[in-house]
Amino acid sequence: MVANVLVAGAGVAGLAAAIELSRCGHMVTVLDKSAQNDLAYPWKDCICREQTERLTGKTLDQAFVHKYENTFYCSPFGGTRLLSDRSQVSFFLFDRRELHRMLLECAEENGVSFCFEAAVTEPIFTANRVIGVRTQGKSWLADLVVDALGVNSPLRRRLPKLFGIERDYGEDDVFYAYRAYFRKRKNVSQPEVPFATYLLHNGEKGLSWVNTEEELVDVLVGRTEPMTPAKLRRALDSLMRSNPIIGDDVIADGFGVIPIRRPLKKFVCDGYAAIGDSAYMTYPFSGSGIDLSMDAAHILGECVKNSAAFGEMISEQCLLNYQNTYLSVYGASLTADDLLKRQMLRTNPRALEHFFRCGLITQAAFEGGSQATTPSQILKSLMYPLSLAHLGLAGAKGNRLKRNAQ
Numbered sequence: 001m002v003a004n005v006l007v008a009g010a011g012v013a014g015l016a017a018a019i020e021l022s023r024c025g026h027m028v029t030v031l032d033k034s035a036q037n038d039l040a041y042p043w044k045d046c047i048c049r050e051q052t053e054r055l056t057g058k059t060l061d062q063a064f065v066h067k068y069e070n071t072f073y074c075s076p077f078g079g080t081r082l083l084s085d086r087s088q089v090s091f092f093l094f095d096r097r098e099l100h101r102m103l104l105e106c107a108e109e110n111g112v113s114f115c116f117e118a119a120v121t122e123p124i125f126t127a128n129r130v131i132g133v134r135t136q137g138k139s140w141l142a143d144l145v146v147d148a149l150g151v152n153s154p155l156r157r158r159l160p161k162l163f164g165i166e167r168d169y170g171e172d173d174v175f176y177a178y179r180a181y182f183r184k185r186k187n188v189s190q191p192e193v194p195f196a197t198y199l200l201h202n203g204e205k206g207l208s209w210v211n212t213e214e215e216l217v218d219v220l221v222g223r224t225e226p227m228t229p230a231k232l233r234r235a236l237d238s239l240m241r242s243n244p245i246i247g248d249d250v251i252a253d254g255f256g257v258i259p260i261r262r263p264l265k266k267f268v269c270d271g272y273a274a275i276g277d278s279a280y281m282t283y284p285f286s287g288s289g290i291d292l293s294m295d296a297a298h299i300l301g302e303c304v305k306n307s308a309a310f311g312e313m314i315s316e317q318c319l320l321n322y323q324n325t326y327l328s329v330y331g332a333s334l335t336a337d338d339l340l341k342r343q344m345l346r347t348n349p350r351a352l353e354h355f356f357r358c359g360l361i362t363q364a365a366f367e368g369g370s371q372a373t374t375p376s377q378i379l380k381s382l383m384y385p386l387s388l389a390h391l392g393l394a395g396a397k398g399n400r401l402k403r404n405a406q
């Protein structure tokens, strides 16, 4: 039997879910608040080539393969920089708008219908199941609602408590990110190491990066609290001072919210499944939300395909297979990264600056063998010296207190 599936949100997660579920033979409609031309951001993302090719059935051009640039990891106030050699690792960098175009095309080829400029306001539910969604002025009924509305999903937030799904995120769970491509300043020579990441930049909770590409400079400022214009200006001014290659002209920019926490423990109930950023499927600090969303969509498609009967397919029981398979593959590593991130964010930035300066944190933390190529691997290797340094500080404070008491 064919199910009527509503996918709320036409981001990567929503489009991937729509493609997978329509391939299972279901009638899929995607709703998004934006106009079709306003979907996606004007920047390039690091994505898994195989995953994207499997989903779209298209071969991606070799031209998008890049080598990682060596990276400087900088102390919060810029006093010390340590080099991470990533020159042997390659990755796939793809234009986000092009990725969206491909996914939309693929969804249309599979018979998915779209309704743009339709802002979803809340779920429609009975005592024990979700049966649809409301947009302004219209109710949409469905056998299954896939919530791909991103971090601030109004669907997840308005589910009744008794469905058991955590509705809100807490402190340090998301990054408020600003990303911009600046034109390079003329007559300034190319930096010797093109990528610089600033940990707890300017003493604030979060990080910033500057990546000098061939023609442009890619700048990101990410903080765990919403950024005021003044705060953003301060961060950009400080990055511009230490990186004179950043020119004044912004070619493209945008704001986004990125989950940096463990995934939801429960993200399904009868008639409802969350996916992508709505269920926090992103590695804290290192991202990969695109790959994880595509994989989650594949798992969802497989679970729906393998369920024996229609009623079973849209039941919490079947959807729990999707949830539990996802969590068994990714849950432990996402949760471990969440803990490491919390340790880093709780470090006093002045203490971190000191740990860098006095050599408690050394180059080795950023090398971690040749394996430490992603921010989360680096975070892991940073934790040991960081914990030792914390212990050292606690010991010194204890001795001081003892001396004062004598």
Ligand SMILES: Cc1cc2nc3c(=O)[nH]c(=O)nc-3n(C[C@H](O)[C@H](O)[C@H](O)COP(=O)(O)OP(=O)(O)OC[C@H]3O[C@@H](n4cnc5c(N)ncnc54)[C@H](O)[C@@H]3O)c2cc1C
Pocket (backbone or CB within 6 Å): 008, 009, 010, 011, 012, 013, 014, 031, 032, 033, 034, 039, 040, 044, 045, 046, 047, 118, 119, 120, 121, 148, 149, 150, 151, 153, 154, 177, 178, 179, 255, 256, 257, 258, 275, 276, 277, 278, 281, 282, 287, 288, 289, 290, 291, 293
């Ligand atoms: C600055 C930045 C850089 C990133 N870099 C990378 C990277 O390099 N690699 C990577 O893998 N991931 C990256 N990510 C993360 C990645 O974009 C996401 O994890 C991934 O795309 C999954 O997002 P999503 O589809 O779940 O949510 P979103 O992309 O947030 O999509 C949600 C969709 O729902 C729509 N919507 C929201 N509210 C409503 C509503 N009320 N009604 C109707 N529609 C609504 C929105 O218009 C949007 O289209 C980055 C994210 C940001 C912000």
